[in-house]
Amino acid sequence: xxxxxxxxxxxxxxxxxxxxxxxxxxxxxxxxxxxxxxxxxxxxxxxxxxxxxxxxxxxxxxxxxxxxxxxxxxxxxxxxxxxxxxxxxxxxxxxxxxxxxxxxxxxxxxxxxxxxxxxxxxxxxxxxxxxxxxxxxxxxxxxxxxxxxxxxxxxxxxxxxxxxxxxxxxxxxxxxxxxxxxxxxxxxxxxxxxxxxxxxxxxxxxxxxxxxxxxxxxxxxxxxxxxxxxxxxxxxxxxxxxxxxxxxxxxxxxxxxxxxxxxxxxxxxxxxxxxxxxxxxxxxxxxxxxxxxxxxxxxxxxxxxxxxxxxxxxxxxxxxxxxxxxxxxxxxxxxxxxxxxxxxxxxxxxxxxxxxxxxxxxxxxxxxxxxxxxxxxxxxxxxxxxxxxxxxxxxxxxx
Amino acid sequence: xxxxxxxxxxxxxxxxxxxxxxxxxxxxxxxxxxxxxxxxxxxxxxxxxxxxxxxxxxxxxxxxxxxxxxxxxxxxxxxxxxxxxxxxxxxxxxxxxxxxxxxxxxxxxxxxxxxxxxxxxxxxxxxxxxxxxxxxxxxxxxxxxxxxxxxxxxxxxxxxxxxxxxxxxxxxxxxxxxxxxxxxxxxxxxxxxxxxxxxxxxxxxxxxxxxxxxxxxxxxxxxxxxxxxxxxxxxxxxxxxxxxxxxxxxxxxxxxxxxxxxxxxxxxxxxxxxxxxxxxxxxxxxxxxxxxxxxx
Numbered sequence: 001x002x003x004x005x006x007x008x009x010x011x012x013x014x015x016x017x018x019x020x021x022x023x024x025x026x027x028x029x030x031x032x033x034x035x036x037x038x039x040x041x042x043x044x045x046x047x048x049x050x051x052x053x054x055x056x057x058x059x060x061x062x063x064x065x066x067x068x069x070x071x072x073x074x075x076x077x078x079x080x081x082x083x084x085x086x087x088x089x090x091x092x093x094x095x096x097x098x099x100x101x102x103x104x105x106x107x108x109x110x111x112x113x114x115x116x117x118x119x120x121x122x123x124x125x126x127x128x129x130x131x132x133x134x135x136x137x138x139x140x141x142x143x144x145x146x147x148x149x150x151x152x153x154x155x156x157x158x159x160x161x162x163x164x165x166x167x168x169x170x171x172x173x174x175x176x177x178x179x180x181x182x183x184x185x186x187x188x189x190x191x192x193x194x195x196x197x198x199x200x201x202x203x204x205x206x207x208x209x210x211x212x213x214x215x216x217x218x219x220x221x222x223x224x225x226x227x228x229x230x231x232x233x234x235x236x237x238x239x240x241x242x243x244x245x246x247x248x249x250x251x252x253x254x255x256x257x258x259x260x261x262x263x264x265x266x267x268x269x270x271x272x273x274x275x276x277x278x279x280x281x282x283x284x285x286x287x288x289x290x291x292x293x294x295x296x297x298x299x300x301x302x303x304x305x306x307x308x309x310x311x312x313x314x315x316x317x318x319x320x321x322x323x324x325x326x327x328x329x330x331x332x333x334x335x336x337x338x339x340x341x342x343x344x345x346x347x348x349x350x351x352x353x354x355x356x357x358x359x360x361x362x363x364x365x366x367x368x369x370x371x372x373x374x375x376x377x378x379x380x381x382x383x384x385x386x387x388x389x390x391x392x393x394x395x396x397x398x399x
Numbered sequence: 400x401x402x403x404x405x406x407x408x409x410x411x412x413x414x415x416x417x418x419x420x421x422x423x424x425x426x427x428x429x430x431x432x433x434x435x436x437x438x439x440x441x442x443x444x445x446x447x448x449x450x451x452x453x454x455x456x457x458x459x460x461x462x463x464x465x466x467x468x469x470x471x472x473x474x475x476x477x478x479x480x481x482x483x484x485x486x487x488x489x490x491x492x493x494x495x496x497x498x499x500x501x502x503x504x505x506x507x508x509x510x511x512x513x514x515x516x517x518x519x520x521x522x523x524x525x526x527x528x529x530x531x532x533x534x535x536x537x538x539x540x541x542x543x544x545x546x547x548x549x550x551x552x553x554x555x556x557x558x559x560x561x562x563x564x565x566x567x568x569x570x571x572x573x574x575x576x577x578x579x580x581x582x583x584x585x586x587x588x589x590x591x592x593x594x595x596x597x598x599x600x601x602x603x604x605x606x607x608x609x610x611x612x613x614x615x616x617x618x619x620x621x622x623x624x625x626x627x628x629x630x631x632x633x634x635x636x637x638x639x640x641x642x643x644x645x646x647x648x649x650x651x652x653x654x655x656x657x658x659x660x661x662x663x664x665x666x667x668x669x670x671x672x673x674x675x676x677x678x679x680x681x682x683x684x685x686x687x688x689x690x691x692x693x694x695x
Contacts, residue, residue: 014693074692078536081429081689091421095535104456107465115456118449119535170421 003170004089004202005053005076010085013072016042045071047226048085052168053171058203060217060234062210064240065313067223068205073175076204091202094121095388105149108158109140112148116163130166138162171202190216208310210238211348211378224327242350242374244281262297262355263330263366270305270372281344282380283388289319291355299330301365303358304337308351308375314353343390344377351375405694409428429689436678439685443538443570451652461549464547473560474552475529476508483508483625498656500569502561506652507624509557515615517550522601528692529695539688540681543594549556551587561655567664572623573658579665588646588673599687602695643669 015177046068053059059198061069074080075087103112113134117127121190127134138158148156174193193216207213213234220237222230229345230240233341269277271288281287289306305320319339321328355369381388400538409608443450462468488500494551495503521543526531528542593674601607617649621646631639638643650661 036582039464065498077427078426079533079692081426084428087426089424089426093424104460107456107459111459114452118452119537121446121537124448124452286572392471 001053002368003052003088004055004057005090006088007051007072007075008086008088010046010049010075010082010087011386012046012075013042013083014043014045016043029245044226046075046082048282049223049228049230051221051231053202053204055196055202056200057219058069058197058205058217060213060220060237061204061223062208062213062220062238063223066225068226069223070136071172071226072223073204075204077173080145088173091148092121093171094164094169094171095173096164096167099369103148103156103160106147108147108150109135109144112159113163116160120167122167122168125166134162134166137165149310149358156163160190165189169201172196174203174205174207175383202292208350209348210241210350210376214238226392242376261301261367262295263302264296265355265357265369266292266294268292268353268355268369270373270375278393279374280378282378283345283347284343284381284390286314286340286342287344288338289353290336290338293357294334294337295330295332298332299359300327301360301363302328302330302366303363304328305356305358306339307354308346309354310351312350338380339340343388345375345388347387348377348379349379406534428688433682435685436682439538439540439681443540446541450544452544453541454552457545457549458552463608469556472556476512476557477560479508479512480505487625493630496626496629498627502564502568502570502625502656503652504625505561505564507622507648508653509554509561510586510648511619511622511624511644511649512557513550513554513586516553516621517547517590517595518593518615518684519611520550521546522597522611524594525598525602525691526605526608526695530695533692538690540595540684543598546593547587547591547594547617550590551583554583565655569625570656572655575654575658575660578654578661582647582654582661585666585670585673588677589643589647589669593671593675595680595684598693599684602687602691618642618644623652627652635642640665640668643672645669 049068049072051059051237061072063069071080074093075082076089077093093321102381103116107115110131113131114124114127118124119135124129135144138155138161140155140159142150143155146161151159172193190212193203193205197216203216205213205217217234219231220234221228222237222241230237267290268278269290270281271280271290272281273286276287291304291306293304303320305321305322306320308316310316321337353372353373353375358364358365462471465471465475483504484501487504491501504611524546525539525544532539534541597607597611619625621639628636628645628649646662646665646667650666650669653659653661
């Protein structure tokens, strides 16, 4: 097999300069100059990473934020250079970057296609040849000679993706492309990427969407703190990552030492309709989240909640007892609280959950489990939009 | 909404055509080398389409949504000329040796506008494209270069006014006017080197962008832009001519207005400085380029 891409003991160091706090008096210029001479701390974003990608292979790279995935991508696409080691790229490489980042609002759609296409490395002739396909795929034919500042955000995104999707590289880099846009758009991305893969392109895919990684990639690297810790078949490595994510839980203690918590959260688990505990659910499935707790001292007006974070740390949604208007009073002993939904409304992704119990809301936090459990959602009901809204429908017909 | 499918057959066709020998690229830690200069030029040539598209874009965008559009390229040096004519030919009189002052001023301002707009715009060129620089690779020198190209384009447009002025003042044109081509070429080399250095420095030290207009203002008065070289006392001339812009502006004026060949001593100094500076500036730029995305 031909090797299309190889990383040989590649490291990337960033120098982080410490800001010397100014003591208020003293010349600001002197402080600035002193800061220039201050000692920099080294941060190894990527440390001694080696791997190879064969022609036609799809490699996935997964890991937490700050694991070094994006740095690997930046090194591959030559946006930045390694501190040591060597990267060999055999063929034309293109990165499917955040769509539309090269657009200029004053230029028309057509002009922007040329602009963006050439930024991505296409020749003018190539763009002229593909112009029709690009416009058709984006569905913006009527507006092609309108300045893109008049475009709706949906048209903007579609045109941006369409340009990138019509690149014809030997090696394709994908970074979180599936994280943008609605489900139909993501579907389109996946479909296009599968087609590229079938036509024999070499693909490197970096994503938090573990479902997509599993579906697209032949092999996956798991990165942690700048190093590759596991590599192997997709399913195996994704499973390893999930168990790792669960283990890396941190319980945030909000109490001073020696003090006992009135309430302690013990476990959080997800169950399906049959009552089975599962880590993976599909969009539209029923789900029950069970929080088990132990009460040491009585608490009036307690509030329980489970917050779901996206992989990049944004709060995505919450289950809480607060919204119901009923107040909970806890008596010493063990108990459990169940949050359930008939249809899980979130789209595919991986979600970190935090569990808390507090007195009043917003009130005093009694116990807080920070990002303790992982919920993975795979595509079930395929939806357009940002989330699945549970709904019914009925029909009437007249002659 | 249906999900459009993509013509897979087209891909297959492309694949057969594209199965040409592939380019192998090696990326390693940055290092200074004359070979790097050559490699840089080869890669820049591969990206010539981007240079072209971005330069056209630069020119188009500048005058979009302005009523006067491309006329601004003419109006800028023209209005400056009127101001200086008022100051130096009506209020304070400068001896011009018989040449009409507006022509003296316009030739100087024409070249100076090219010089200063190219440098000022390109200095901010990398920083203002941070969103691109951190997301996709292309030879970074393309960004400052497009501003230089746009300034040269504006220069050509504004030159039409110079022709008009020469007709109006009945200035005779000789074959010596052809010297303007190498003179403008030398100026472009000089502008390019300075744009490369300043834009690379601006990424790390934003002070450059702030100090630059002031520096250029001083530089303009140290160059025979709004006065003729003959107004400079003879004993300072030698030192004065070390400024590469002196030879460029003066030689341009001599060949166009006076119809005589350039002064080879002063233009020689300018040419030498420009030719030595350009490769140095390019190697410096390429060295800084490697870490631009980390710093910007």
